[in-house]
Amino acid sequence: SLVIKMSHDHHMNGSMLPTTHPPEHHHSMAVPGHGHGSDMMMMAMTFHFSYENVPLLFSGLVINTPGEMAGAFVAVFFLAMFYEGLKIARECLLRKSQVSIRYNSMPVPGPNGTILMETHKTVGQQMLSFPHLLQTVLHIIQVVVSYFLMLIFMTYNGYLCIAVAAGAGMGYFFFSWKKAVVVDITEHCH
Secondary structure (H helix, E strand, O other): OEEEEEEOOHHHOOOEEEEEOOHHHOOOOOOOOOOOOOOEEEEEOOOEOOOOOEEEOEEEEEEOOHHHHHHHHHHHHHHHHHHHHHHHHHHHHHHHHOEEEEEEEEEEEOHHHOEEEEEEEEEEOOOOOHHHHHHHHHHHHHHHHHHHHHHHHOOOEHHHHHHHHHHHHHHHHHHOOOOOOOOOOOOOOO
């Protein structure tokens, strides 16, 4: 399997050197002490099912036992569910906070030379209002959580990837069932 070594040595300018390691080492991501010229980070580039030396978002948060992996799985599962719930909650809050409703009617040609009146409803909200400020804060939280989930998936750890996908699916199941769904088949990033 292919493992990418990224040197943090200033003389190598962060070059990436492909190397091959035995399978028991392809899943680790270790960062030894800095400043000794031997700082290497090994990162798996293929999916794997390991529970040893699996980094989770922060340098001090490393999974090393099956129990830690089970706990991480549950936490990531609920984080993905929270993300889906947050998306739906923001939509509901937006619908409830819409103000300045305006109706515009315009004539449009109908069948057999008749004229029909078509009415459009325009809704909006004020920029300096509590609902808009709340939406802004919730948007920031949503973006941060989405990047956390992306980085977790990018560990290529099969257990954690399943937790992200299953949590997102379960969150959608629980939170989106009342929502009128408009499917955008091009949406792959939230």
